[in-house]
Amino acid sequence: MKLQNLILTLCFAMAAVDACPTLYLSRSNISGVMSSSHGFPRVCGVEYCHNLNCNYELVPARNNSGRGVIVRFDYFNTESYHDFVRLEYINLQGQLVTGQFSGSVGSFRARLPAMQGTPVRMRWNTDSSVNSLGFLMRFHAVPAPPVRRYRLGGMLEVSENGVRGSVRVEKAKRK
Ligand SMILES: *[C@@H]1O[C@H](CO)[C@@H](O)[C@H](O)[C@H]1NC(C)=O
Numbered sequence: 001m002k003l004q005n006l007i008l009t010l011c012f013a014m015a016a017v018d019a020c021p022t023l024y025l026s027r028s029n030i031s032g033v034m035s036s037s038h039g040f041p042r043v044c045g046v047e048y049c050h051n052l053n054c055n056y057e058l059v060p061a062r063n064n065s066g067r068g069v070i071v072r073f074d075y076f077n078t079e080s081y082h083d084f085v086r087l088e089y090i091n092l093q094g095q096l097v098t099g100q101f102s103g104s105v106g107s108f109r110a111r112l113p114a115m116q117g118t119p120v121r122m123r124w125n126t127d128s129s130v131n132s133l134g135f136l137m138r139f140h141a142v143p144a145p146p147v148r149r150y151r152l153g154g155m156l157e158v159s160e161n162g163v164r165g166s167v168r169v170e171k172a173k174r175k
């Protein structure tokens with residue numbers, strides 16, 4: 001009886017542990033990697049854990065330049081229709097787009113045209129039956145091009161229709 005209680009308590013303690021795999025982000029927060037099988041502090045062997053309901057923000061709104069987010073699965077193998085990955089983003093027309101993946105897909109890559117200044121999210125859900133190898137996911141948001149800064153002032157050379165000369169571009173004066 002006592003042993004049974006202990007086992008029951010242990011089971012509840014296990015269930016309470018967050019088994020969601022860790023999403024590793026780069027320092028700039030525009031790229032990262034995640035393996036479905038490695039949750040901290042719980043690891044369910046080489047396969048993923050049961051009963052997961054994990055939510056991630058792959059790219060925060062402020063880090064989305066609007067130039068596309070590339071998501072790549074190096075391998076993908078989950079229980080069809082039961083254990084799935086869902087990618088969610090707002091497209092360039094402002095519509096919410098949801099892509100849901102499950103089954104034995106192998107490897108694939110998707111380029112998400114997510115609107116600038118909106119987040120890209122991922123959900124990872126598993127049920128209590130069959131589990132499998134899962135996936136290795138990598139992503140990166142294409143960064144904004146570097147901002148070109150022009151300095152006011154300088155010479156503009158003109159040589160056209162036999163006219164030669166130079167125009168001086170003055171720095172605008174502050175009032
Ligand atoms: C990156 O994201 C993490 C978690 O979302 C946050 O705590 C951290 O401040 C972010 N770093 C930068 C440079 O935005």
Ligand SMILES: *[C@@H]1O[C@H](CO)[C@@H](O)[C@H](O)[C@H]1NC(C)=O
Pocket residue numbers: 028029030062063143
């Ligand atoms: C992401 O956003 C944080 C916070 O605004 C910023 O410090 C960081 O430089 C951004 N990363 C990129 C690559 O834009």
